[in-house]
Every structure is written in C-alpha cells, then in structure tokens.
C-alpha cells in the first residue's frame with residue numbers, strides 16, 4: 304500500500320510525456336495534469352486512512368495487507384466486500400475516472416486467478432505473471448493498459464503492402480523482447496506507474512508478432528506518451544469547471560521505439576491463442592468490466608441526483624412530464640444497480656475464486672453503452688438554457704457591479720444566484736463541456752464499438768434455455 308504523497312513522488316521518474324509541442328519535465332507540477340494527479344493521490348490516501356482500513360484493505364495469501372482492488376475473492380461475501388471498496392473509491396470522483404487504479408488491477412487479478420491457462424502454454428510466462436501480481440499488489444501500483452491497435456492498423460488490408468503501425472515484437476534475446484510501434488489509448492497513462500501492453504482484438508495467422516502481453520514502467524527507455532489536449536489545462540478555476548479541472552484522467556497514444564521488456568515482465572509471447580485466452584479463458588475480462596459497471600453505477604447515481612436538482616432549481620419538478628423523465632432515469636440507475644447485484648448473486652466458482660456472472664455482465668455492458676448517451680440527452684432536456692445563461696467566469700462574480708446584475712438574473716426558487724451559478728457550472732461540466740463530451744465517447748467505446756459487447760452477450764447467453772421454451776411450445780400442439 305502507499306500514500307498519495309508516495310504516489311506523487313513515484314511519477315517524478317523521467318517519463319517522456321509530450322503535450323502542446325514539448326516534453327513535460329514533471330507531470331505532477333504541469334498545469335495540464337497536476338489537479339487530476341491530486342485526485343489520484345487522494346484515492347491512495349483514502350485507502351491508506353486508518354478509518355477506512357477494514358473497508359479498503361484485506362490480507363493477501365501471504366498475510367500482507369493490500370488494497371482491496373487487488374483482492375482475489377473466494378466467496379460471494381468476499382466479492383461484495385470488494386465491491387463496497389470499489390464503490391467507495393468511485394464516489395471520490397463520482398465515477399468520472401474511467402481507468403482509476405482499480406480497473407487494470409481487476410484485470411491483472413483476473414489473469415492471476417487464471418494462472419493455469421498461462422501455465423498450460425508456458426510455465427515460465429505463468430511464473431512471470433504470478434510474480435508480477437504479487438509485486439504490483441504489494442506495491443499498490445497504478446496500472447493503465449493499451450489493448451487496442453490504432454485505427455490506421457491494416458485500414459488498407461487489400462493493399463499489397465498493408466501499413467503496420469501497431470506495436471509488435473521486432474526482436475528478442477536473452478534480455479527480453481523488443482517492442483516497436485504504437486497503441487491506443489492509455490487512459491490515465493500520464494498518472495500511472497506501469498502499462499500492460501497487449502492485444503484483445505482477434506489476430507489472424509501471420510500476426511504472431513502482435514500476440515504478446517507484457518508490462519513496463521511508464522518511464523521505460525523509448526516509450527513516448529503523447530497526451531491529447533488537456534481539458535484540465537483549459538478548464539480555468541475549479542469553480543468554473545469543477546469536473547474538468549480535477550478529474551481529467553487524460554488519454555494518451557503510446558509510441559514504443561524499440562523498447563526492451565525483460566522476460567520476467569512478459570506474460571504472452573508469439574501466441575495468438577493465449578493472447579485471446581488471457582482475457583476470455585481466465586476471469587480477467589469479467590473482472591475488469593465488472594469494475595467498470597460498479598464505477599458506472601456510481602456515476603449514474605451521481606448524474607440522476609444532478610437531474611433531480613436541475614428540475615428543483617428550475618422549478619419544473621412539479622410537471623408530470625418532468626417527473627416522467629426523472630422516473631425513467633431513476634429506473635435506468637435501478638436497473639444497473641440490480642444488474643451488478645445479479646452478477647454477484649449469479650456468480651460461480653472458478654477454482655477457489657468467486658467470479659461474477661459472465662452473461663449478466665455482458666448484458667449490462669451492451670445495454671449501458673447505448674444508455675449513457677440517452678441519459679445525458681435527458682439531462683440536457685431537463686436543463687434547457689440554464690447551463691448556458693451563466694457568467695463567463697468567477698471573475699464576473701468578484702466584481703460587485705456585475706454581481707449585482709448576476710443576482711438579479713440568476714434567481715431560483717431554491718437557491719441564491721451564486722449557488723445557482725455554481726450548480727449549473729457543475730451540471731454543464733458533466734453533460735455538455737468538452738470534458739463531458741469525452742465522457743460520452745468514453746462510455747460508448749471503452750469496451751469496444753457497440754458490436755463488441757453485443758457479440759459477447761450473444762456468445763455467453765444460455766440459448767438452449769431460450770430455444771428450449773420455443774421447442775416446448777411447438778411440442779405442445
């Protein structure tokens with residue numbers, strides 16, 4: 304386990320982060336990242352805090368206290384305990400850190416639970432994974448991952464010499480493998496300690512060089528971290544953009560320039576089948592996405608609360624049509640809440656470990672991917688122009704003369720003008736700002752384009768039960 308201060312210190316490691324045309328010397332001090340890094344540090348402090356010890360920590364198999372994000376649940380009760388810890392963490396950022404440290408920790412924990420799958424293919428690689436799980440969990444590392452190839456990869460498959468831009472293994476030797484090429488899209492990468500680099504997409508024969516799985520530190524020699532535009536940097540003060548200024552987890556393209564990864568950090572090498580199995584034949588994919596659903600539940604709970612307050616502030620709550628919208632949003636949140644509980648209740652054992660129900664998880668993902676943009680649209684419907692008729696910045700409010708007019712124009716039945724401005728600036732940053740728009744894109748795509756979770760749902764559904772009902776009906780007449 305570590306404190307926030309220790310995490311902040313760990314990011315001063317000479318990593319190569321590029322933004323606005325230059326190399327960043329210290330991400331913890333840079334205005335594009337520093338407040339969001341503070342948020343991550345707060346998460347670690349919250350877990351470290353004596354008052355939260357029972358909630359946030361457990362003992363590992365060797366009796367060492369670890370953050371519950373790394374826990375390996377052995378029963379339904381363990382799974383629920385772990386979920387409560389994840390919910391508590393998620394509450395600190397209202398679910399707006401998509402790739403908070405519990406996401407990839409869940410993936411690695413799931414891979415470790417499926418160590419046999421790795422061992423069947425290569426005992427040395429399985430040993431590397433087992434050692435890494437112990438190391439990462441005891442050091443409480445913040446991991447991000449890049450598991451998707453950039454969109455340009457093989458966009459021209461019929462060309463005689465298709466472009467290859469995805470990271471692949473270009474060399475190997477006694478000291479390890481050498482990776483060269485690019486990967487999208489390391490959310491949280493700027494503020495993480497290490498990155499899992501692999502490929503979750505199906506690979507064709509001949510693409511063995513792309514079929515690897517390895518972890519490396521964010522300051523590895525030759526690793527370039529190319530940040531997107533920072534919303535935090537453009538947010539101004541916290542009052543004007545309370546979400547973007549503090550919860551911009553960042554997304555970065557990673558470019559690997561002949562980066563060497565030692566064998567003890569390589570889990571899959573030159574093996575297309577194992578590359579897929581590491582996610583789907585172990586509990587990894589279920590665990591990482593179960594975390595995502597817990598986080599989303601927290602986010603939607605926050606957003607439905609925002610919706611109710613929007614109606615209260617606007618004095619529209621009394622209209623039946625408005626209650627209908629709020630009722631639908633509440634039903635959506637209730638559904639996800641029940642689905643997470645369902646994943647747990649319908650869970651089963653995988654060896655000694657307890658795993659959330661696979662199909663319930665994929666059903667929730669398929670549904671929520673399209674639900675999120677509709678949810679946001681309904682909040683915008685409730686808002687009207689209130690989220691736009693706002694002072695340009697807090698500086699307007701610091702000028703007594705302008706404040707006089709703001710007070711006259713921003714009246715609400717339930718809040719004074721200053722509180723109403725504060726509230727609607729929060730609402731806009733959640734539903735309409737550039738930061739908010741990135742969140743809609745995130746929820747629509749983090750688990751793959753919409754056909755991906757739907758195909759997982761198709762693959763894992765109990766079709767025999769469903770078609771059996773049809774057969775019974777047919778046989779009845």
Ligand SMILES: Cc1cc2nc3c(=O)[nH]c(=O)nc-3n(C[C@H](O)[C@H](O)[C@H](O)COP(=O)(O)OP(=O)(O)OC[C@H]3O[C@@H](n4cnc5c(N)ncnc54)[C@H](O)[C@@H]3O)c2cc1C
Nearest residue numbers: 448449450451454487488489490554744745748749751752
């Ligand atoms: C904000 C954000 C954060 C992200 N963070 C991470 C991260 O931390 N780590 C990581 O590894 N990845 C991350 N990603 C990447 C994410 O996993 C991918 O965006 C996702 O898998 C979809 O792949 P893609 O972007 O290449 O879209 P594409 O696969 O190109 O899909 C885009 C659209 O093209 C069409 N399309 C594509 N293929 C087909 C097909 N076969 N049949 C029919 N239509 C098709 C569909 O309309 C689809 O919606 C992130 C993405 C976003 C937006």
